[in-house]
Amino acid sequence: MNQFIWSFLCGLGEAKYLNRTFVMDLNMCLSGAHTEDGKDVNGKDFRFYFDFEHLKESVPLVEEGDFLKDWHRWDKKKGPGRMTVRKVPTYKVTPMQLKRDKSNIIWRQFDGKEPENYWYRVCEGRAAKVIQRPWYAIWKSKRLMNIVTEIAGRMDWDYDGLHVIRGWKAQNKKMYPNLDADTSPDAIVSKVTKLIKEWRNLYIATNEPFYYYFDKLRSHYHVHLLDDYKELWSNTSEWYNETTAITGGKPVPFDAYMKVIVDTEVFYRSKAKVETFNNLTRDCKDGINTCNL
Structure with a gap:
């Protein structure tokens, strides 16, 4: 995008x-x-x-x-x-x-x-x-930003954010030799608890597909994930009604690109922020030997 x-x-x-x-x-x-x-x-x-x-x-x-x-x-x-x-x-x-x-x-x-x-x-x-x-x-879609506002509002706009990038980068050990280990459940708990006060609302923006991957954080925080709010884009939602108005009634999948937009915008609005390449891992954002570029 x-x-x-x-x-x-x-x-x-x-x-x-x-x-x-x-x-x-x-x-x-x-x-x-x-x-x-x-x-x-x-x-x-x-x-x-x-x-x-x-x-x-x-x-x-x-x-x-x-x-x-x-x-x-x-x-x-x-x-x-x-x-x-x-x-x-x-x-x-x-x-x-x-x-x-x-x-x-x-x-x-x-x-x-x-x-x-x-x-x-x-x-x-x-x-x-x-x-x-x-x-x-260029502004993000109002339909998606309404979802962002609703999610942040349900946490009373008082939450911290954790951004965890895994996916293909974690699998590419040549370019990202430490990322997979540095974003393991135990490693995340060890680092995040030093950076964010316990029992805060913690919103996790991530491309990790396994919902229960962050369960160990639940012993320290009130954890929120995008999938906790699926009803906001279900077939009974305002988003659904507005997007099908564009397509003439044809249902629109809430795809990975939409999820990234919402995830990122909710994370941006958090108070304390913990990021993958600034806080969790020694690896460079664009791969090995690129940190100073």
Whole structure:
């Protein structure tokens, strides 16, 4: 998701630099690296994860479906009034080179192989000095943030946070030689009890799939996990009603990307914070020998 945002905001920043309206496809493809079955998932709606209304208020933007309807109507014109299109087949054509282009539509196409088919490449090099990514335009979905507010509220906004990263990183002993041992149940108890007062509400944000993995902490804290709040996205929830309104009644799975957004936002709102790579392990966040980069 971070890679998507890095490229997406590059595109928005380029449109702003060129004083143009950005045409946006709401469909997203989620990488299988973070889906529950390990497979890429196409056709996810941007509005499930981000606040589209705020985005539209923040930058000149039009949804692709609406734009194409108008384009087909405009394109029927013949002669001088017809729409002109400039197709840009490579990221190597810089925003500065397009600044004076008079075409009605500039259509960037990313047909190359990775990493040449990512929009963020447009904002590298000299372009990095002139393109400003509009970070202010990106807010998390209100539907997900309502869940965050509800979870924090049930703990009276008085809780501490523990962020435990395991998953594939804990399995990769070459890049992370200590992570698995440093985030074992016993090791976590030993370190957390030195950092957080006992019997506080403790919210654990984690990618560890085994629910009972943190049970030893329950002898010291009132432990809260995201799965304790499943009713907030069940088929009787407000979130469910609002997302099915987008899909025309088709149920929306509460996927791993949504869980990470909620988990992270609840953790950010905690008082004392214990993090994996700052507090629990000697390993570097990006693997061995990267701590000082």
